[in-house]
Amino acid sequence: MRIGLIGFGKTGKAVASVILQNQEYSLEWVLRQSALLEHRSVSEFLGIASDEPGLIYSSANISIEELLDKHPVDAIIDFSSKTGIYLYGKAASERGVRIISAISHYEEEEKALLKELSEKTVVFWSPNITLGVNYLLFAAKFLKKIAPWVDIEIIEEHFKGKDGVSGTAMKLAQALEVGESEINSIRVGGIVGKHEVVFGFPYQTVRLVHESISREAFGSGVLFVADNLRNQPKGLYKFEDILMQHFQN
Template sequence: MNRIGVFGANGRMGQALLQATYQDNNSEIAAAYVRKTSDFFGINVGPIIGVNDIEQTFCALEQTNCTNVDVLIDFTLPQGMLVHLAYAVANQIPMVIGTTGLTAEEFAKLQQAAKTIPIVFSRNFSVGINLLLNLVQTAAKTLSDEIDIEIFEAHHRHKIDAPSGTALAIGEAIAEAKGWDHNEVARYERHQDHVAKSQNEIGYSVLRAGDIVGEHTAYFASIGERLEITHKASSRMTFAQGAVRAAGWLKNKPAGLYDMQDVLGFK
């Protein structure tokens, strides 16, 4: 049985991760971490996620014996994630990380930690999205160089980073297939452009509204035809189940930085 600790357990994604852990036959909730100032601190986990047979209460990190946890899962914000990452390294606990919006410096710290512990880092833990990453690379390699490539993404109003980490992962996959440097070809705004777009660029468009869980479309358009590859998520459980799957795969792996493509055997 894989004993999982979930950070940010009071949030929407945190609760989905707890539910996914509970529902997985090979996993169990070992810890549900919140801040001591949280309204959830000290109360029973079960009623919050709609089950009755869980004894754990929401706890603060410093209160929980780390030997009770096999793998940690973190979908919190970058600042908090780095604190949790340091804890994982100090206690030699594998970690699954879905935090997005990392700066280059923050990602470098994650890479350094992966020299000590095994980490699965992915901007999106959906099986469908990871299949989409393979499909867009096939399209980029197959279609002519005269193709226009654009990426559209939509999320709920509370989503902070834009474009989303998943949209960037799609663009990076396309750039890799085309032999481009993503940083050179990515275009995030055109509102003051007065020239026609180039075919040697990847444009990003963003929508933030309501409670949209996540939608991503890669457009490959030429004169006379257009290919659209789309993924729509209707529930956070899609990502949570993928993260729990990654946690099961990660247990007993050697130190290193892995991604969901490794977990699914796409590499």
């Protein structure tokens, strides 16, 4: 499967590394705003032996239409920002390119755009694309269904520079029907990401915890999603849709 990657920050680099080391996928290119690394080989920059053609391009010097036409891909993976979808979304959907977005938070306007794009192609969005955290979400919803009266608190820990409440924590709160006031945020050091759901029963507690050890976990999640979307019809998908397929079999 041919992949185009939008965004090349710390997480984008980790995701690119995972893709380059998987023989079933080919990283065709990376698109970023800055021209600093333009035309550098992704594999050479990351120090990974690979025959893949992936080069780094700058959106300041090439349009997404030209990039997709000259270097076509089967899927675009977005690790940029919540406004990145405006850069590539329309061009990708018109060409039938699958869109996999791992942006942590979208406003209602961007969510509406994802829905519109899904009328022409496969669109997937998850605030946290790691497989483990979505297992956590699945298990937490199951426990809440068994005991809907249980007390619930959510704790999310991230690196010191992360702004706002974690999109994953917000998704957990929404799924478990608790308010944002039940989300406790911690910002210290270089934590990649940790989410904990605390269930308070009389005389006992249950804690479900997921922790990302390294950002490569996002790359593994991306490939899991891409593989499960291979034969899906156009539409808007979330992680739960993919997991449900495995529970139904």
